[in-house]
Amino acid sequence: MEVHAEREGKILITRAEGRVDGTNAREFEEALHAAIGEDDRLLIMDLQNLSYISSAGLRAFLMIAKKLQGRGGKLVVCSLTDTINEVFEISGFSRIIPTHASRSEAVAKHGG
């Protein structure tokens, strides 16, 4: 698992790569907390290269989404593979975390 962070204007964009499972979900969450600066309000997580996630990893997404919501911001995800998308659907995440097909779509929708 790897987390890469970059900025596009005021938007924080992270790419998650590899597997997020019970062996590394805590690390994953910590990497995200570390990437989020005090002034960040919008985090777009690009999941194109996320190959696996289990409920331990979903927990991290929820924590980050709640953290951002707590300061009036939000977490948005994009570029989910079919199976990751299925897991998000089953978990009801698609109803509470805005999900987009591509990064540009996410930026266009939430970046303004």
Place this chain on the structure above:
Amino acid sequence: MEVHAEREGKILITRAEGRVDGTNAREFEEALHAAIGEDDRLLIMDLQNLSYISSAGLRAFLMIAKKLQGRGGKLVVCSLTDTINEVFEISGFSRIIPTHASRSEAVAKHGG
């Protein structure tokens, strides 16, 4: 499994490649019979690229060795991998089929 035949003067040299097992030992034996001409007396089989052999394949070696002996010729093998060599040793083949480390050694010893 593949059998390639070539000639070096009066010597017939065959290279056996791949696996010779219960599924293809008969084919293997037939390919050798087909390669041996009426006048051939010395067959050197280069086993460098033989990756696997079972007793079904050993049977073919013995048939060919007997056939050549029957006409006053002989079968010689060379370039056995360690495990093929071990199987030949266990089977007592090393005592009845001359075995050489390299093709040139086999030619030098039996080709004259």
Place this chain on the structure above:
Amino acid sequence: MSRKLSLEIDPRVEELSAITAAVEQFGDAEKWPPDMVFQINLVIEELGLNIMTHGKSEDLEKIEITLTAEGESLTIEIVDNGHPFDPTREAPEPDLDVGLRERAIGGLGIHIVRNLVDNLRYRRQGGRNHVTLVKERVR
């Protein structure tokens, strides 16, 4: 040919990686699509981690995971001697209709398992939990 793979692991999270690798190889041999490998690993991780975290008891020694491929269906059996626990009845369904603020953390594992397999059965036998999952091949 039918094929069965049994893995016996210590109840430690670190064993998950070895399971993942074993399931991937089994899936390769069975020519599963990658999605199916993901899903099978997921259900095994969810139930396996639950045993390690919630099912832990003095007795818990080993977890046995068996994959049996026959024709178009895959059967997974997970056996442990931790606390008796029936995932078909005892885990409450998570409430997915609330907003982000009210949304509970956790409680998704068994829900995911139920949604990904075609059949889920439980029996307690000889002091051990036996959870059996059946999954039809994904195309």
Place this chain on the structure above:
Amino acid sequence: MSRKLSLEIDPRVEELSAITAAVEQFGDAEKWPPDMVFQINLVIEELGLNIMTHGKSEDLEKIEITLTAEGESLTIEIVDNGHPFDPTREAPEPDLDVGLRERAIGGLGIHIVRNLVDNLRYRRQGGRNHVTLVKERVR
């Protein structure tokens, strides 16, 4: 983690290729050296083919092959319901001291098996032959 792979095959020579592939994958997972993969495939082929050719009876339906890796040793169990046959006693040792002309064709399979494994046991149980082989890891 200990690992066990069970294969159930029809008694047909064509099944050998599937066994070879399965043993190779199991060996990869266990990080066996290639020599060991060769040797394990060889002993399984020798005993498996014998069951298909010599052990054939009306009853013979399936052959079960189980590989169990634990620590440094590998145990292989081969079970069939063909004719009763005890390879530890009933197969005559081939005469390897005669010359090429007198040398018998065949009769090498069980001899090879005996020489490649560390332990070979037989029992007849429930109308089935159980042959158990143990091989310590080759380095």
